Amino acid sequence: MNSSNSMSSSQPEDLAPEPGAAPSEDGLTELLIGLLKLCSLIGDPMKVGVCDPVGASTNEVKVVMALAGEGPLAGHDLVHITAMSAMNVSRAIAGAKARGWVEDFNDPENRRRRPVRLTSAGEGAYRQMQPMLHDVAQSLLGKLTVRQRREMGHLTDLVLRRIAEWNAAQPQDHSGDQAGS
Template identity: 35%
Template sequence: MKALSRSVAPASTAARSATRQGKPLEDANTLAPEMAGFRLLKLTNLMTRPFFGQFAKQHSLTLNEWRSIVVLASRPGSAAQDISASTGLHPMNISRAVIALRKRGLVEEARDPDNHRRMLLWLTTAGDALFRTIAPHSEAQNKLLFDVLEAEELAAFARTLEKLTTRAEEITRDE
């Protein structure tokens, strides 16, 4: 019986796989590695590999900590909630990242004068130095990735990403 199920399973898997291969992106609602969400996740994972290989261990930095640093470098005085909104990461993950960055002296905070419950965050000199060390490598990798697109394709991709991000924010707003 086991031998029979082994011989049947690969054939049915192969048949399913064959029908999905070459499937256009607009058919991406089927739960499979070809679906748009999986493909975006794959792209994100491929883009973060160099961070783990080159910078994470060297600087004792998590990806969420790095993403928080990137937001604070471009938007000093943001609150943790702002970092969460900018990155799409869960607030608890950002909270942990900010605590770790504070403990390492990479981030400093001050109360928001307009809302005393909010803490505003800035990179310290050490945090800014770390950003300036890693950022050129990230920017170069980003350039290598997007150099394959023509200006019109890049603009269309940016519009599509914005549209999908806005929709995802609407869908997850109450979660």
């Protein structure tokens, strides 16, 4: 049985299209709806399993995770990476600064750029989150086979690349995009 057959045959009923909705011929619309639902619902386990135990907002944790993975970033970079609004990124940076997790960083190659980076306390908080992240991952993904995990990782990477390509092809509107450029 190939992966596409196994996905459709084992699809939970709550990911099925709404009753009365016209199914798309190729199944793409239903797949997109399922992905949207997944993206919306995965926030709850992250909040309960990671954010609440460290006493941080979901957005603060997203900023910490982005900085831990990418190094110093400006607000507009965080807007792009986290898919949060500029206002939410600014608030998350302020909250993480108040916790001592984030500090301003001077970019020697671009003095106009205003990046932030993790402090040693922020790096410690990120390390503290690791077992919690693993527990959430185990709860949500632990029953997948190694092959399914590999396939899901590959497919996730492909969709993320397509999103980046789609975003790059869109007209750029920077009017409300200033979260500490």
